[in-house]
Amino acid sequence: QLQLHESGPGLVKPSETLSLTCTVSGGSISSSGYFWGWIRQPPGQGLEWIGNIFYSGTTYYNPSLKSRVTISMDMSKNQFSLELNFVTAADTAIYYCARRGSRTNLLVVPAIDYWGQGTLVTVSS
Amino acid sequence: DILMTQSPSSLSASVGDRVAIACRASESISNYLNWYQQKPGKVPKLLIYATSSLQNGVPSRFSGGGSGTDFTLTIINLQPEDFATYYCQQSYSTPITFGQGTRLEIK
Numbered sequence: 001q002l003q004l005h006e007s008g009p010g011l012v013k014p015s016e017t018l019s020l021t022c023t024v025s026g027g028s029i030s031s032s033g034y035f036w037g038w039i040r041q042p043p044g045q046g047l048e049w050i051g052n053i054f055y056s057g058t059t060y061y062n063p064s065l066k067s068r069v070t071i072s073m074d075m076s077k078n079q080f081s082l083e084l085n086f087v088t089a090a091d092t093a094i095y096y097c098a099r100r101g102s103r104t105n106l107l108v109v110p111a112i113d114y115w116g117q118g119t120l121v122t123v124s125s
Numbered sequence: 126d127i128l129m130t131q132s133p134s135s136l137s138a139s140v141g142d143r144v145a146i147a148c149r150a151s152e153s154i155s156n157y158l159n160w161y162q163q164k165p166g167k168v169p170k171l172l173i174y175a176t177s178s179l180q181n182g183v184p185s186r187f188s189g190g191g192s193g194t195d196f197t198l199t200i201i202n203l204q205p206e207d208f209a210t211y212y213c214q215q216s217y218s219t220p221i222t223f224g225q226g227t228r229l230e231i232k
Binding site for chain 1: 126157159161168169171174175178180212214216217219220221222223224225226
């Protein structure tokens, strides 16, 4: 059974960098056909896609965050990471890591089928 | 960006009812439309992918339909555990976008 687990600080100061890591177990992030990414949800609000990294290493970011976001992967540790620079209070949210199947690969489910449990990150001084 | 608009934003229904939630895309997304259920304090759960395919383990009282820009999630014979917030999401193009959510409440 695939499992994803987010880790990182729960409190970040304004203007600093939010850094989170997602550790994947029960499967490999190098498996073809999958994106590994981040989604966030401000308290009481809806879901916002931040970006993802394809198994090949290609990254895709939400244009609204692109100038501040970096997603990377470490295949040796079966982990992928998120960095969000220059955070403000508006970046306070539950951050989920997740797996999404590519719609061009007929062998996978073309949707977000596995999620981490989520981690609340608060931006405050 | 493709804008996803759900209606209604909230809905009251009773156990045993049939409900339908609509999702409209601002441009055609073919059939690349997925539905998720989220209960308070919990992680979103995939219900339906590619418009009408039921994810493993999801009860058959859930169904999806539509194509192009207009899609529907239908739940028949509502059960107490179905009261939650539902989100549609398009996977046709990046950025991936979600609807604003539909909160299904007990009447």
